[in-house]
Amino acid sequence: MNKNDFLKGLEKNLKYMSKEEKEDILKEYSLHYVEGGNNNESDEEISNNLGPPKEIAKELNAVYALRKVDEKKSIKAFSTAVLSIMGLSIMNFIIMIFSLFVLLIISPIILAFIIGVPIMIFSPIILIVMGFVNGFNTIGLGEIYEVIKGVILGSLLAVLGYYVAKSFVRLFIKNLKWNISIVRGRG
Protein backbone atom coordinates (compact mmCIF):
# COMPACT_ATOMS: atom_id res chain seq x y z
CA MET A 1 0.00 0.00 0.00
CA ASN A 2 1.45 3.41 -0.90
CA LYS A 3 1.03 6.65 1.00
CA ASN A 4 -1.96 7.76 -1.02
CA ASP A 5 -3.84 4.49 -0.53
CA PHE A 6 -3.24 4.64 3.19
CA LEU A 7 -4.40 8.23 3.55
CA LYS A 8 -7.46 7.59 1.36
CA GLY A 9 -8.33 4.49 3.39
CA LEU A 10 -8.00 6.48 6.57
CA GLU A 11 -10.07 9.41 5.32
CA LYS A 12 -12.84 7.14 4.09
CA ASN A 13 -13.22 5.51 7.50
CA LEU A 14 -13.03 8.61 9.69
CA LYS A 15 -16.56 9.31 10.82
CA TYR A 16 -18.67 11.76 12.82
CA MET A 17 -15.93 14.39 13.00
CA SER A 18 -15.36 17.91 11.75
CA LYS A 19 -13.39 18.64 8.59
CA GLU A 20 -10.63 20.35 10.59
CA GLU A 21 -10.20 17.31 12.81
CA LYS A 22 -9.98 15.02 9.77
CA GLU A 23 -7.42 17.25 8.07
CA ASP A 24 -5.36 17.44 11.25
CA ILE A 25 -5.27 13.65 11.50
CA LEU A 26 -4.39 13.18 7.83
CA LYS A 27 -1.62 15.77 8.13
CA GLU A 28 -0.12 13.91 11.07
CA TYR A 29 0.03 10.60 9.19
CA SER A 30 1.24 12.33 6.07
CA LEU A 31 4.13 13.79 8.11
CA HIS A 32 4.90 10.29 9.35
CA TYR A 33 5.46 9.21 5.72
CA VAL A 34 7.71 12.22 5.05
CA GLU A 35 9.85 11.47 8.13
CA GLY A 36 9.95 7.79 7.20
CA GLY A 37 11.08 8.69 3.68
CA ASN A 38 13.90 10.81 5.11
CA ASN A 39 14.96 7.76 7.10
CA ASN A 40 15.14 5.61 3.95
CA GLU A 41 11.94 3.73 4.60
CA SER A 42 9.80 2.89 1.59
CA ASP A 43 6.09 3.79 1.53
CA GLU A 44 5.35 0.09 1.51
CA GLU A 45 7.36 -0.50 4.71
CA ILE A 46 5.83 2.50 6.44
CA SER A 47 2.30 1.35 5.59
CA ASN A 48 3.03 -2.16 6.84
CA ASN A 49 4.37 -0.81 10.12
CA LEU A 50 1.46 1.55 10.60
CA GLY A 51 -1.15 -1.20 10.24
CA PRO A 52 -4.53 -1.23 8.48
CA PRO A 53 -5.97 2.32 8.10
CA LYS A 54 -9.48 1.07 8.77
CA GLU A 55 -8.53 -0.14 12.26
CA ILE A 56 -6.69 3.09 13.01
CA ALA A 57 -9.70 5.12 11.84
CA LYS A 58 -11.97 3.18 14.20
CA GLU A 59 -9.80 4.09 17.16
CA LEU A 60 -9.63 7.73 16.14
CA ASN A 61 -13.42 7.78 15.77
CA ALA A 62 -13.85 6.44 19.28
CA VAL A 63 -11.36 8.92 20.74
CA TYR A 64 -13.11 11.83 19.04
CA ALA A 65 -16.62 10.69 19.99
CA LEU A 66 -15.59 10.33 23.61
CA ARG A 67 -14.27 13.87 23.77
CA LYS A 68 -17.57 15.14 22.33
CA VAL A 69 -19.38 13.46 25.22
CA ASP A 70 -17.06 15.20 27.67
CA GLU A 71 -17.74 18.54 25.98
CA LYS A 72 -21.50 18.37 25.66
CA LYS A 73 -23.59 15.71 27.27
CA SER A 74 -26.20 15.53 24.55
CA ILE A 75 -28.10 12.43 23.47
CA LYS A 76 -26.44 12.71 20.05
CA ALA A 77 -22.92 12.83 21.50
CA PHE A 78 -23.71 9.81 23.66
CA SER A 79 -25.14 7.70 20.86
CA THR A 80 -22.22 8.54 18.55
CA ALA A 81 -19.77 7.50 21.26
CA VAL A 82 -21.64 4.28 21.96
CA LEU A 83 -21.77 3.44 18.25
CA SER A 84 -18.10 4.14 17.57
CA ILE A 85 -16.95 2.19 20.61
CA MET A 86 -19.12 -0.74 19.57
CA GLY A 87 -17.30 -0.72 16.24
CA LEU A 88 -13.88 -1.22 17.87
CA SER A 89 -14.08 -4.94 18.56
CA ILE A 90 -16.44 -7.76 19.48
CA MET A 91 -15.42 -7.37 23.12
CA ASN A 92 -16.32 -3.68 23.17
CA PHE A 93 -19.57 -4.52 21.40
CA ILE A 94 -20.55 -7.05 24.06
CA ILE A 95 -19.72 -4.71 26.96
CA MET A 96 -21.72 -1.91 25.32
CA ILE A 97 -24.75 -4.15 24.65
CA PHE A 98 -24.68 -5.24 28.28
CA SER A 99 -24.57 -1.61 29.49
CA LEU A 100 -27.48 -0.68 27.23
CA PHE A 101 -29.42 -3.69 28.52
CA VAL A 102 -29.00 -2.47 32.09
CA LEU A 103 -30.20 0.94 30.94
CA LEU A 104 -33.27 -0.70 29.36
CA ILE A 105 -34.12 -2.53 32.59
CA ILE A 106 -34.11 0.64 34.67
CA SER A 107 -35.87 2.73 32.01
CA PRO A 108 -39.42 2.19 33.47
CA ILE A 109 -38.18 3.70 36.74
CA ILE A 110 -36.74 6.69 34.90
CA LEU A 111 -39.97 7.11 32.95
CA ALA A 112 -42.12 6.94 36.09
CA PHE A 113 -39.84 9.54 37.65
CA ILE A 114 -40.09 11.90 34.67
CA ILE A 115 -43.90 11.71 34.69
CA GLY A 116 -44.46 11.46 38.44
CA VAL A 117 -42.30 14.26 39.81
CA PRO A 118 -43.79 17.14 37.75
CA ILE A 119 -47.29 15.96 38.63
CA MET A 120 -46.40 16.07 42.32
CA ILE A 121 -44.85 19.54 42.08
CA PHE A 122 -47.71 20.97 40.02
CA SER A 123 -50.45 19.27 42.04
CA PRO A 124 -51.65 22.63 43.55
CA ILE A 125 -52.45 23.84 40.04
CA ILE A 126 -54.28 20.58 39.32
CA LEU A 127 -56.25 21.04 42.53
CA ILE A 128 -57.23 24.63 41.61
CA VAL A 129 -58.30 23.52 38.11
CA MET A 130 -60.36 20.76 39.66
CA GLY A 131 -61.85 23.36 41.99
CA PHE A 132 -63.03 25.39 39.01
CA VAL A 133 -64.38 22.33 37.22
CA ASN A 134 -66.07 20.53 40.10
CA GLY A 135 -66.69 23.46 42.43
CA PHE A 136 -64.44 24.43 45.32
CA ASN A 137 -66.81 22.89 47.87
CA THR A 138 -65.64 19.43 46.74
CA ILE A 139 -62.11 20.17 48.00
CA GLY A 140 -61.61 19.21 51.60
CA LEU A 141 -58.76 19.39 54.09
CA GLY A 142 -57.66 15.91 52.99
CA GLU A 143 -57.02 17.04 49.40
CA ILE A 144 -55.06 20.10 50.53
CA TYR A 145 -52.99 17.90 52.82
CA GLU A 146 -52.28 15.53 49.90
CA VAL A 147 -51.21 18.46 47.70
CA ILE A 148 -48.79 19.83 50.29
CA LYS A 149 -47.34 16.37 50.73
CA GLY A 150 -47.01 16.04 46.95
CA VAL A 151 -45.17 19.35 46.56
CA ILE A 152 -42.68 18.62 49.35
CA LEU A 153 -42.05 15.04 48.25
CA GLY A 154 -41.87 16.08 44.58
CA SER A 155 -39.31 18.79 45.29
CA LEU A 156 -37.15 16.43 47.33
CA LEU A 157 -37.33 13.80 44.60
CA ALA A 158 -36.48 16.39 41.94
CA VAL A 159 -33.32 17.46 43.79
CA LEU A 160 -32.40 13.86 44.47
CA GLY A 161 -33.09 12.90 40.85
CA TYR A 162 -30.88 15.71 39.61
CA TYR A 163 -27.89 14.41 41.56
CA VAL A 164 -28.59 10.78 40.73
CA ALA A 165 -28.83 11.64 37.03
CA LYS A 166 -25.62 13.66 37.22
CA SER A 167 -23.62 10.87 38.79
CA PHE A 168 -25.22 8.40 36.43
CA VAL A 169 -23.99 10.40 33.43
CA ARG A 170 -20.52 10.52 34.99
CA LEU A 171 -20.64 6.77 35.56
CA PHE A 172 -21.69 6.17 31.98
CA ILE A 173 -18.78 8.26 30.67
CA LYS A 174 -16.44 6.28 32.91
CA ASN A 175 -17.88 3.10 31.46
CA LEU A 176 -17.20 4.38 27.93
CA LYS A 177 -13.62 5.33 28.80
CA TRP A 178 -12.98 2.04 30.52
CA ASN A 179 -14.44 0.19 27.58
CA ILE A 180 -12.16 2.01 25.15
CA SER A 181 -9.07 1.34 27.26
CA ILE A 182 -9.71 -2.35 27.82
CA VAL A 183 -9.51 -3.36 24.18
CA ARG A 184 -7.46 -0.71 22.48
CA GLY A 185 -6.24 -1.47 19.03
CA ARG A 186 -4.30 -4.47 17.85
CA GLY A 187 -0.99 -5.91 18.91
Place this chain on the structure above:
Amino acid sequence: MNAQFKKGVLELVVLLIINQDDEYGYSLVKRISNRISISEGTVYPILRRLVKENYLTTYHKESTEGPFRKYYSITSVGKDKLDTLTSEWNEFVDIINFFIKESDVYEQK
Protein backbone atom coordinates in the same frame (compact mmCIF):
# COMPACT_ATOMS: atom_id res chain seq x y z
CA MET B 1 5.17 -9.41 24.07
CA ASN B 2 1.60 -10.52 24.61
CA ALA B 3 -0.82 -8.23 22.74
CA GLN B 4 -3.16 -7.81 25.67
CA PHE B 5 -0.26 -6.64 27.87
CA LYS B 6 0.88 -4.06 25.37
CA LYS B 7 -2.44 -2.28 24.98
CA GLY B 8 -2.69 -1.46 28.63
CA VAL B 9 0.80 -0.01 29.04
CA LEU B 10 1.24 1.90 25.77
CA GLU B 11 -0.16 5.04 27.37
CA LEU B 12 2.36 4.76 30.22
CA VAL B 13 5.22 4.16 27.77
CA VAL B 14 4.24 7.24 25.72
CA LEU B 15 4.13 9.45 28.84
CA LEU B 16 7.47 8.07 30.11
CA ILE B 17 9.23 8.89 26.84
CA ILE B 18 7.79 12.38 26.49
CA ASN B 19 8.55 13.08 30.14
CA GLN B 20 12.28 12.77 29.34
CA ASP B 21 12.19 15.03 26.32
CA ASP B 22 9.71 16.60 23.94
CA GLU B 23 9.17 14.30 20.99
CA TYR B 24 7.65 14.41 17.51
CA GLY B 25 5.37 11.63 16.27
CA TYR B 26 7.69 9.66 14.02
CA SER B 27 10.61 9.62 16.45
CA LEU B 28 8.36 8.65 19.36
CA VAL B 29 6.76 5.84 17.37
CA LYS B 30 10.19 4.50 16.39
CA ARG B 31 11.48 4.64 19.96
CA ILE B 32 8.57 2.44 21.00
CA SER B 33 8.57 0.07 18.03
CA ASN B 34 12.31 -0.54 18.36
CA ARG B 35 11.59 -2.34 21.61
CA ILE B 36 7.98 -3.50 21.38
CA SER B 37 6.41 -4.74 18.17
CA ILE B 38 3.25 -2.70 17.67
CA SER B 39 1.07 -1.42 14.85
CA GLU B 40 2.78 1.95 14.67
CA GLY B 41 -0.42 3.67 13.57
CA THR B 42 -2.06 3.05 16.94
CA VAL B 43 0.35 5.39 18.75
CA TYR B 44 -1.23 8.47 17.15
CA PRO B 45 -4.74 7.84 18.50
CA ILE B 46 -3.18 7.55 21.97
CA LEU B 47 -1.29 10.82 21.45
CA ARG B 48 -4.47 12.58 20.36
CA ARG B 49 -6.35 11.27 23.37
CA LEU B 50 -3.60 12.38 25.75
CA VAL B 51 -3.66 15.86 24.19
CA LYS B 52 -7.44 16.04 24.56
CA GLU B 53 -7.19 15.02 28.19
CA ASN B 54 -4.63 17.83 28.69
CA TYR B 55 -1.81 15.45 29.64
CA LEU B 56 0.18 16.61 26.62
CA THR B 57 0.44 19.81 24.58
CA THR B 58 1.78 20.31 21.07
CA TYR B 59 3.83 22.89 19.24
CA HIS B 60 5.34 23.12 15.77
CA LYS B 61 9.03 23.43 15.07
CA GLU B 62 10.96 23.76 11.83
CA SER B 63 13.30 20.89 11.04
CA THR B 64 16.40 20.87 8.87
CA GLU B 65 15.43 17.76 6.87
CA GLY B 66 11.71 18.11 6.32
CA PRO B 67 8.86 20.62 6.38
CA PHE B 68 8.03 21.03 10.09
CA ARG B 69 7.55 18.76 13.07
CA LYS B 70 4.70 18.54 15.55
CA TYR B 71 6.25 18.15 18.99
CA TYR B 72 4.51 16.75 22.04
CA SER B 73 5.42 17.88 25.54
CA ILE B 74 4.08 16.80 28.92
CA THR B 75 1.96 19.14 31.09
CA SER B 76 1.89 19.31 34.89
CA VAL B 77 -1.40 17.38 34.84
CA GLY B 78 0.36 14.85 32.62
CA LYS B 79 3.16 14.50 35.16
CA ASP B 80 0.62 13.78 37.88
CA LYS B 81 -1.01 11.20 35.64
CA LEU B 82 2.40 9.65 34.96
CA ASP B 83 3.06 9.37 38.71
CA THR B 84 -0.27 7.65 39.24
CA LEU B 85 0.21 5.24 36.33
CA THR B 86 3.78 4.44 37.43
CA SER B 87 2.79 3.59 41.00
CA GLU B 88 -0.15 1.53 39.73
CA TRP B 89 2.22 -0.33 37.45
CA ASN B 90 4.73 -0.99 40.27
CA GLU B 91 1.97 -2.23 42.53
CA PHE B 92 0.80 -4.55 39.78
CA VAL B 93 4.31 -5.88 39.14
CA ASP B 94 4.82 -6.53 42.88
CA ILE B 95 1.63 -8.55 43.07
CA ILE B 96 2.47 -10.63 39.99
CA ASN B 97 6.01 -11.22 41.29
CA PHE B 98 4.57 -12.45 44.56
CA PHE B 99 2.52 -15.06 42.72
CA ILE B 100 5.47 -16.06 40.55
CA LYS B 101 7.66 -16.57 43.64
CA GLU B 102 4.93 -18.51 45.41
CA SER B 103 4.56 -20.78 42.40
CA ASP B 104 8.35 -21.30 42.20
CA VAL B 105 8.52 -22.33 45.84
CA TYR B 106 5.72 -24.80 45.30
CA GLU B 107 7.47 -26.34 42.28
CA GLN B 108 10.74 -26.77 44.17
CA LYS B 109 9.06 -28.88 46.86
